[in-house]
Amino acid sequence: MDSYVRIFDTTLRDGEQSPGATMTSAEKLEVARALARLGVDVIEAGFPAASPDDLEAVRRIAVEVGNPADGGRAPIICGLARATRNDIDKAWQAVQPAAHPRIHTFLATSEIHMQYKLRMTREQVVERVREMVSYARSLCEDVEFSPEDAGRSDPEFLYEVLGVAIEAGATTLNIPDTVGYTLPEEFGALIAGIIRHTPGIENCIVSVHCHNDLGLATANTLAGLAAGARQAEVTVNGIGERAGNTALEEVVMALHTRRPVFNLSTGIDTTQITRISKLVSNYTGISVQPNKAIVGANAFAHEAGIHQDGLLKNQLTYEIMRPESVGASQTRLVLGKHSGRHALKMRLASLGYDLGEDELDQVFERFKSLADRKKVITDADLEALISDELYQPRELFSLDGLQVACGTMGMPTATVRLRDPQGRLHVHAAVGTGPVDAAYKAIDAIVQAENVLQEFVVHAVTEGIDALGEVTVRIQGQDSHSTLDAQREVDQPRTFGGYGADTDIVVASAKAYLAALNKLLVATGRYGPAEQVATHMVSA
Numbered sequence: 001m002d003s004y005v006r007i008f009d010t011t012l013r014d015g016e017q018s019p020g021a022t023m024t025s026a027e028k029l030e031v032a033r034a035l036a037r038l039g040v041d042v043i044e045a046g047f048p049a050a051s052p053d054d055l056e057a058v059r060r061i062a063v064e065v066g067n068p069a070d071g072g073r074a075p076i077i078c079g080l081a082r083a084t085r086n087d088i089d090k091a092w093q094a095v096q097p098a099a100h101p102r103i104h105t106f107l108a109t110s111e112i113h114m115q116y117k118l119r120m121t122r123e124q125v126v127e128r129v130r131e132m133v134s135y136a137r138s139l140c141e142d143v144e145f146s147p148e149d150a151g152r153s154d155p156e157f158l159y160e161v162l163g164v165a166i167e168a169g170a171t172t173l174n175i176p177d178t179v180g181y182t183l184p185e186e187f188g189a190l191i192a193g194i195i196r197h198t199p200g201i202e203n204c205i206v207s208v209h210c211h212n213d214l215g216l217a218t219a220n221t222l223a224g225l226a227a228g229a230r231q232a233e234v235t236v237n238g239i240g241e242r243a244g245n246t247a248l249e250e251v252v253m254a255l256h257t258r259r260p261v262f263n264l265s266t267g268i269d270t271t272q273i274t275r276i277s278k279l280v281s282n283y284t285g286i287s288v289q290p291n292k293a294i295v296g297a298n299a300f301a302h303e304a305g306i307h308q309d310g311l312l313k314n315q316l317t318y319e320i321m322r323p324e325s326v327g328a329s330q331t332r333l334v335l336g337k338h339s340g341r342h343a344l345k346m347r348l349a350s351l352g353y354d355l356g357e358d359e360l361d362q363v364f365e366r367f368k369s370l371a372d373r374k375k376v377i378t379d380a381d382l383e384a385l386i387s388d389e390l391y392q393p394r395e396l397f398s399l400d401g402l403q404v405a406c407g408t409m410g411m412p413t414a415t416v417r418l419r420d421p422q423g424r425l426h427v428h429a430a431v432g433t434g435p436v437d438a439a440y441k442a443i444d445a446i447v448q449a450e451n452v453l454q455e456f457v458v459h460a461v462t463e464g465i466d467a468l469g470e471v472t473v474r475i476q477g478q479d480s481h482s483t484l485d486a487q488r489e490v491d492q493p494r495t496f497g498g499y500g501a502d503t504d505i506v507v508a509s510a511k512a513y514l515a516a517l518n519k520l521l522v523a524t525g526r527y528g529p530a531e532q533v534a535t536h537m538v539s540a
Helices: 024-039 052-064 087-093 112-117 122-139 155-166 184-197 217-226 247-258 270-284 306-311 341-350 359-375 381-392 433-447 506-523
Strands: 004-011 042-046 074-080 102-107 143-148 174-178 204-212 231-234 396-404 412-419 425-431 452-458 469-481 491-504
Touching: 004 204, 004 247, 024 042, 024 052, 024 270, 042 052, 042 087, 052 074, 052 122, 074 087, 087 102, 087 122, 102 112, 102 122, 102 174, 102 217, 112 122, 122 143, 122 155, 122 270, 122 381, 155 174, 155 184, 155 412, 174 184, 174 231, 184 217, 204 217, 204 247, 204 452, 217 231, 217 247, 217 396, 247 270, 270 491, 341 359, 359 381, 396 433, 412 433, 412 506, 425 433, 433 506, 452 506, 491 506
Parallel strands: 004 042, 004 231, 042 074, 074 102, 102 143, 143 174, 174 204, 204 231
Antiparallel strands: 396 412, 412 425, 452 469, 469 491
């Protein structure tokens, strides 16, 4: 299908390499399920050789998402592998259970990478590509090959390497702008040249994988698609190493909104975009900036009087897409303390959440508590309640009570009561520079997990003095190291994200900090693996 663009999502692999974005196996499985509902064609589920846990996570996704129980459409499940037999073996071990498995192997082709990183000649690179792509094809019928740093590679050498990969059995050729160096016209010309000069290219799908170091990832991806590529490698919210990857939502909605220009289509259910954006943000602890295209809080917000006047007369004056088309809601849901479980259940169902009775009971209890403090409960409040109640990993240490004293008189003091994994209660009081600092010091005294607080972000979900507040934090462990460090050859402490929501911002701050600490404790081996309470969402 010449006009169909395959969406290759690498949120669980390249996206997870963002500092602090590491997810548990259960969290990765839930994101994979959401990606399947979204309609992505390929899920790059991880880097199986990075660690036994990553291999098992990819294998579990291959089993459960790559073979849907309802017999529906199964996405391709892909595992990344360096151009070595060990990596390829582990990738095949992980993806083999899927109905449609894929091995994705790569080797650098730019002069700077070959000379300083690989310490290989051009001839050695060509021979390694021939050998490893052939080996991958002997295991799996679907093989993708990427010449790393293609954006800075000699085009003539690229044609040679890609031609060898095709001869060896590659079915998809991915062209990465690994360091986000190229400009759109350069990248489009590179793709056009590859399609024109690579022998056997007509038997392959050409893919593009762009990074955002110069803020051009989406522009470069669209230029590559316009030049003939038919697979786009993307991540939800554009997360990824350094400045991130091409954002899934930007590419999909650009093709959707400007279809008469591109004449290209995807299989994405765009109404699922906002929901999966929120899911990935909560799991990784990486907030979406308010002015982020498509999924930012301000993407469909208008404050200027001229804009408001125009919108009232015709929505198309200042909105090129409707918020409903990406699953965003501008509607205020009038739910309050007199609303019952049935009304709550119906409204959640309309938002796409199908909860079991036990899960509904958990959310309803929190809903009633919030309604006692807030006159009107909006859709955004409900989304935050769902995220806080059902998307958090199992709590090792849980918040049982919190009391603070602060102001211009005296010293800010917090008394915290935590329940440990054995169910025992611990109480500690501490003094800090403010109520949040005091609460965190009291929590540290009980949990005793050394870390450095790297990021603390607070924002209101809705307007008004009684708004539900969200807090995301990122902490850096002092002794633990990421399972991807070996892959990236970087020895640096691992970071963990946490999320909390409450009308009391100090309580939300404590919840977020505890969520991050619980991840740190699991990663350092002090307790067993974190478990995840799964939220079941209705496919639109």
